[in-house]
Amino acid sequence: MKIGIIGPALSGKTTLFQLLTGAISASGNKGGIPQGAARIPDLRADELTSVFNPKKTAYATVEFADFPSFGTGGEVSGEMAGRLKALDALAVVVRAHRDPSIPWPKEPITPDKAFASFQQEMILTDLVQVETLLARNKDKKRTAAEEELLQACQLLLEEMKPISAGTWSDEALPFLRNYAFLSSRPVLVAINVDEEQLVEHTYNGRDELVTQCQEAGYPMVEFCGTLEMEISQMELPEQQEFMAEYGVTQSGIARLAAAAYQLLDLISFFTVGEDEVRAWTINAMTPAKKAAGKIHSDIERGFIRAEVIHYDEFMSLGGSLKTARDQGKLRLEGKEYIVHDGDIINFRFNV
Numbered sequence: 001m002k003i004g005i006i007g008p009a010l011s012g013k014t015t016l017f018q019l020l021t022g023a024i025s026a027s028g029n030k031g032g033i034p035q036g037a038a039r040i041p042d043l044r045a046d047e048l049t050s051v052f053n054p055k056k057t058a059y060a061t062v063e064f065a066d067f068p069s070f071g072t073g074g075e076v077s078g079e080m081a082g083r084l085k086a087l088d089a090l091a092v093v094v095r096a097h098r099d100p101s102i103p104w105p106k107e108p109i110t111p112d113k114a115f116a117s118f119q120q121e122m123i124l125t126d127l128v129q130v131e132t133l134l135a136r137n138k139d140k141k142r143t144a145a146e147e148e149l150l151q152a153c154q155l156l157l158e159e160m161k162p163i164s165a166g167t168w169s170d171e172a173l174p175f176l177r178n179y180a181f182l183s184s185r186p187v188l189v190a191i192n193v194d195e196e197q198l199v200e201h202t203y204n205g206r207d208e209l210v211t212q213c214q215e216a217g218y219p220m221v222e223f224c225g226t227l228e229m230e231i232s233q234m235e236l237p238e239q240q241e242f243m244a245e246y247g248v249t250q251s252g253i254a255r256l257a258a259a260a261y262q263l264l265d266l267i268s269f270f271t272v273g274e275d276e277v278r279a280w281t282i283n284a285m286t287p288a289k290k291a292a293g294k295i296h297s298d299i300e301r302g303f304i305r306a307e308v309i310h311y312d313e314f315m316s317l318g319g320s321l322k323t324a325r326d327q328g329k330l331r332l333e334g335k336e337y338i339v340h341d342g343d344i345i346n347f348r349f350n351v
């Protein structure tokens with residue numbers, strides 16, 4: 001699963017990418033698009049680590065890619081199209097902070113207007129793509145269904161609506177995903193605010209932006225790039241003190257990573273033990289046997305039963321597997337069992 005960080009020039013995309021992935025310098029990736037994994041913070045994994053004191057704790061991760069601010073409104077280059085196709089979602093970064101030392105691409109602009117104009121550019125970029133594809137129809141044999149799909153996209157885009165606003169059949173979705181369209185992907189809006197705006201919970205254009213995001217169904221997360229950079233340099237206890245001064249308990253980056261996980265419809269189950277506490281990433285609604293395959297294909301193939309207890313119940317029993325077992329609270333589930341976010345699982349298998 002990969003999220004592309006995109007947005008207007010100098011809005012803070014690379015800063016956000018580096019904060020999320022811990023990359024020191026993203027410029028090391030010559031000419032290409034820097035990519036990296038971001039750890040998804042999880043208090044449950046932290047608590048399970050306190051309980052089991054394992055040699056290793058592995059958190060869930062999501063891949064991010066740091067895009068340059070490409071000239072939207074035109075045809076996307078072949079290389080860029082390839083990169084965009086690989087994305088499952090987009091994080092659009094817009095600037096609210098007013099630091100006079102950072103130049104504006106054009107004139108100063110409020111984040112609601114910046115986002116609206118960026119979304120317009122995405123739609124126009126997609127429209128150019130659709131029209132190019134439709135015009136090329138003669139040399140490329142497309143099925144009638146695909147042709148209709150592209151025409152439906154064209155209609156939406158001409159009305160200045162994102163492709164994601166359309167109602168698509170289950171058969172259409174894989175086709176849509178395979179195009180490099182920007183506006184067909186789920187979107188998360190990341191607002192780069194300054195310290196004052198963070199504390200005051202407001203800035204020019206905020207109400208308008210909240211409405212825009214609500215109407216489009218886009219989650220919105222505010223973060224302060226400069227503050228997050230300071231936080232990332234600190235040790236844990238110091239971090240918490242520092243954040244408390246700004247009236248927050250969780251860093252903007254942690255909130256953003258969690259929102260990205262949700263945006264992708266991902267959930268975590270845990271495996272626990274003295275060796276390792278690990279959060280495993282699966283899609284919501286994954287059955288137990290398939291979830292086992294995340295760990296190893298042998299476990300999926302030789303699946304017998306899943307021994308399951310939910311994190312909440314486990315903790316309410318004092319965080320003891322023995323107590324859970326003695327009280328018959330470790331459920332034995334079959335291969336069709338739908339794994340829940342926060343399940344602690346021990347797979348029984350035989351190969």
Ligand SMILES: Nc1nc2c(ncn2[C@@H]2O[C@H](COP(=O)(O)OP(=O)(O)OP(=O)(O)O)[C@@H](O)[C@H]2O)c(=O)[nH]1
Nearest residue numbers: 009010011012013014015069097099102224225226
């Ligand atoms: N004052 C202030 N400056 C910031 C903040 N976030 C980023 N910057 C600065 O803004 C400038 C642009 O940040 P980048 O992260 O490079 O922005 P970008 O969107 O990747 O820029 P391009 O890729 O060139 O479009 C850098 O000098 C950052 O240090 C912030 O929250 N406050």
Ligand SMILES: [Mg+2]
Nearest residue numbers: 013014067068
């Ligand atoms: Mg950049």
